[in-house]
Amino acid sequence: MPLISRYHRLKVLKKSIGSDKSSEFLISLAFFLIGSIRALSATKDREDIFFAVSFPDFDLFAEQGVLMPHIFVFPEAGSTGFLEKIKAKQKREDSQEMGEVKEHFSRCNLEAIFDFYESKFYDLASGEDITRIYAVPKKSEA
Secondary structure (H helix, E strand, O other), rough: OOOEEEEEEHHHHHHHHHHHHHHHHHHHHOOOOOOOOHHHOHHHHHOEEEEEEEOOHHHHHHOOOOOOEEEEEEEEEHHHHHHHHHHHOOOOOOHHHHHHHHHHHHHHOOOHHHHHHHEEEEEEOOOOOOOEEEEEEEOOOO
């Protein structure tokens, strides 16, 4: 789910605080929402729900200069396998998209508490390569 579903609202945010600050604001908001959702859904029976902040639309970033975070939730039944598949396909070097996402997380002082993964595939319907970056909160040691 995108944090802003109507892009005309993005224009208001950009006008008020600028493109870079808009990305940072939205990333900070996504961090808050992920923490809140995890806290509200936490029970012993629901420990394996996969939560992440995802970035599926780099065309919007190219057009608007704003990274649009999405809240990504995967049910506990398949969450372990999902993350393992993504981990197995990681490249050694970061893509341009990965670098951009990490840079904005770093500006928000959040990079150290997330693991970052990239999923890239070719979409036959659109004829394009699709890139999605997942920022996954690290598990706390406590």
